[in-house]
Amino acid sequence: KAGVTQTPRYLIKTRGQQVTLSCSPISGHRSVSWYQQTPGQGLQFLFEYFSETQRNKGNFPGRFSGRQFSNSRSEMNVSTLELGDSALYLCASSLIRSTDTQYFGPGTRLTVL
Amino acid sequence: AQTVTQSQPEMSVQEAETVTLSCTYDTSENNYYLFWYKQPPSRQMILVIRQEAYKQQNATENRFSVNFQKAAKSFSLKISDSQLGDTAMYFCAFPMNRDDKIIFGKGTRLHILP
Numbered sequence: 001k002a003g004v005t006q007t008p009r010y011l012i013k014t015r016g017q018q019v020t021l022s023c024s025p026i027s028g029h030r031s032v033s034w035y036q037q038t039p040g041q042g043l044q045f046l047f048e049y050f051s052e053t054q055r056n057k058g059n060f061p062g063r064f065s066g067r068q069f070s071n072s073r074s075e076m077n078v079s080t081l082e083l084g085d086s087a088l089y090l091c092a093s094s095l096i097r098s099t100d101t102q103y104f105g106p107g108t109r110l111t112v113l
Numbered sequence: 114a115q116t117v118t119q120s121q122p123e124m125s126v127q128e129a130e131t132v133t134l135s136c137t138y139d140t141s142e143n144n145y146y147l148f149w150y151k152q153p154p155s156r157q158m159i160l161v162i163r164q165e166a167y168k169q170q171n172a173t174e175n176r177f178s179v180n181f182q183k184a185a186k187s188f189s190l191k192i193s194d195s196q197l198g199d200t201a202m203y204f205c206a207f208p209m210n211r212d213d214k215i216i217f218g219k220g221t222r223l224h225i226l227p
Contacts, residue, residue, distance in 0.1 A: 033214070043204065043217040056214045090158065098215055099146065099208035104158035 004105035025093030032074040119218035136205030
């Protein structure tokens, strides 16, 4: 099976812009989780989607949003970008629950100037 | 609050040596999985090993094994016969509760020296 794919791999944006990141899970996986990884804060949970519904959400402002499509592909959107949003954004898929084994994508490196 | 702590930010060992990475956690759950994930310099996070909390037997995957002490809430990872390819950031993780999100530790950066 193909692994988790994320596009784009790298992004450079300026403050105030918005960005959309995409994640395609492993075929058959219905749970997709998103994480923000920074050197200072480590891995922080953003949200999890299952069957097109947000099932869990982390402690991030409303500028961070996401959605999941019927084929389990997921997108996350960050509006009004801030310098502090610069990070590696990881997507992970699992069969049913995010508390099962997760399979991670390569990540999208977002730089906000 | 449910937490996971990795007390060793960085470690270095010689190739072929054995190294143990520590992790302690706190949860009110009884049945759950605990995980060790590895993130090599290429950045793709992969599962190293998984332990089911209700099993007393420690999980083993080739050179990787865990020492799971449920009462002490300790979950360490032992890497035997370490190889250069083991150089990576290692994260301990467990779920906040059965149907909730995973919490990751801050990670241990492991360097395997030739």
